Amino acid sequence: MTPISCSPWDVKPQLEALHRNLLREIAGIDRIAAALYDPKTDALKTFVHSTDGESPLAHYDALLEDVPSLGELARERRPRVIDDLSVFAGSVHEHSRRLLELGYRSSYTVPFYDNGILAGFLFFDSRSPALFTTSVVEKLRVYGQLIALILLHGLTSLRTLGAAVRVASRVTHERDPETGAHLDRMSRYARLIARRLSGSGGFTDEFVEYLFLFSPLHDIGKVAIPDRILLKKGRLDDEEFELMKTHVLKGTGIVDDILGELGLESFPNALVLRNVVLRHHEAIDGSGYPDGLLGNEIPIEARIVAVADVFDALTSVRPYKEAWSPGDAFGYLHDRAGAQFDRECVRALEAEAVAAEGIRLRFPDEGRWGRQSREGYTPDL
């Protein structure tokens, strides 16, 4: 296996750009480094780093066998937080000693994988002790995924952005009561609607595929919503719902950051992604959020995703509700067609009711958290 398709000088500017961006969200991450693993020789080598300040650290070049603490992370597929590196003061590991000498005090280490095989580690280091709290680690996950993808595939094209988007959306929904199956279903409902509409002379195949690719990212902004709201068993009160509504603007901020970092803002299909995230809770009669847009002011991709998302939300279990029958969900959409929902989009899904039922049965929920448990999550690319 040759996991790396790009050289350090290709990816270094991208890593540095992501690092700058990350510092705006989380101050105190002074260094990001990646080490790559070669399974044939068991060698672990520093590949690229982005360091705020002087003295680049001596390169990491070891056999994984000789660094049992990292070997354990790799086997158990879990990240590691060290709140105070001075526990390694007497370490036999030259590397840990050097980190400490250079003033680093806390670290977060994540193994990453290519097709299930260990491909390397990401190291986030800080000069502040105990920087890597649960909420910081949560924010780092999306960045960790992107960095791993940049390293493994070289993020140069929109196709690779698609891969990043798929992985990032899995990360997003890890904390979310919605499972991966929700994303599988709702993106397919969206595609059904879009295909049906394109029959009446609408969109290109390319648009339909991008919509399919991007629609699972509609709720990426939920990463910014606290658990007490996101996982609340009962109804949200007004204040909680106001906070929940910010997920569309938070999500748009994340999308803009990612597109900006990758230099893809001006790519036309990037706007499809942005509109899906920003506009999926707008309503035809202007009663939606965040801006109360009316009718055709709402981009068609968002009108499609709104119908797909609500149909799936209604027919699924949530912490705050039981699953509705497909018949009840169709009735709900039908009653609100022309008011909340785009009439044509509702009609398209109704016309595809048999296919929609096939999708619903093909992607059942796997359990509350989907495939991965919350604590044990490790990027698996």
Ligand code: C2E
């Ligand atoms: P979600 O669970 O993915 O739901 C997406 C959309 O489906 C909702 O957007 C709403 O339009 C529709 N929907 C879902 N469940 C129901 C339902 O039982 N009845 C009706 N009439 N519509 C439903 P909305 O309302 O803007 O909510 C956005 C997100 O806010 C939801 O995403 C969910 O994460 C959260 N949320 C909304 N209401 C509650 C609640 O009462 N309790 C909790 N814990 N979360 C809520």
Ligand code: SIN
């Ligand atoms: C490196 O930075 O060279 C890899 C190891 C680490 O930072 O802990």
Ligand code: SIN
């Ligand atoms: C070790 O070297 O065993 C742990 C410290 C590190 O490299 O981050």
Ligand code: FE
């Ligand atoms: Fe949403």
Ligand code: FE
């Ligand atoms: Fe959703």
